[in-house]
Amino acid sequence: MSATNFVVEVNGVLLADATVTLADQLEVNLVSVAGQEEAVLVVTAFLPGAPKPEKYIHSKKGTVAAGDTVTIRLAALADEKSTMIREPQGVGDENRANDGMTCSFCGKAQIEVRKMVAGPAVFICDKCAELCHEIMHET
Ligand SMILES: [Zn+2]
Numbered sequence: 001m002s003a004t005n006f007v008v009e010v011n012g013v014l015l016a017d018a019t020v021t022l023a024d025q026l027e028v029n030l031v032s033v034a035g036q037e038e039a040v041l042v043v044t045a046f047l048p049g050a051p052k053p054e055k056y057i058h059s060k061k062g063t064v065a066a067g068d069t070v071t072i073r074l075a076a077l078a079d080e081k082s083t084m085i086r087e088p089q090g091v092g093d094e095n096r097a098n099d100g101m102t103c104s105f106c107g108k109a110q111i112e113v114r115k116m117v118a119g120p121a122v123f124i125c126d127k128c129a130e131l132c133h134e135i136m137h138e139t
Pocket residue numbers: 103104105106107108124125126127128
């Protein structure tokens with residue numbers, strides 16, 4: 001069974017780094033804070049084989065505000081490893097330049113754009129996001 005490396009970054013800074021197999025479930029939860037332009041971002045992994053108390057593991061809580069960029073990167077791994085969430089170890093790995101992520105609107109790869117925002121199974125680059133913003137504000 002192959003595993004997937006799952007990386008969640010906020011403004012380019014690592015929030016969580018997990019290795020997931022097909023048997024595992026990984027959730028990224030974004031919970032808004034009432035009355036504030038902030039949200040709490042947590043990565044939770046469910047391990048089917050683990051004993052009950054450790055069935056769920058959680059990442060450190062990240063706080064995101066309006067305008068922040070949350071990036072989710074996926075990278076297939078050849079060998080199987082168990083699910084784990086690593087605590088942030090500082091700034092994201094600079095060597096992960098190309099991971100196959102492309103903008104769903106213009107098709108540009110991540111290395112061709114300044115920033116990429118991830119949604120459920122879609123991505124949008126900074127240029128397309130800017131264009132959308134302009135269209136939304138046209139009168
Ligand atoms: Zn684009």
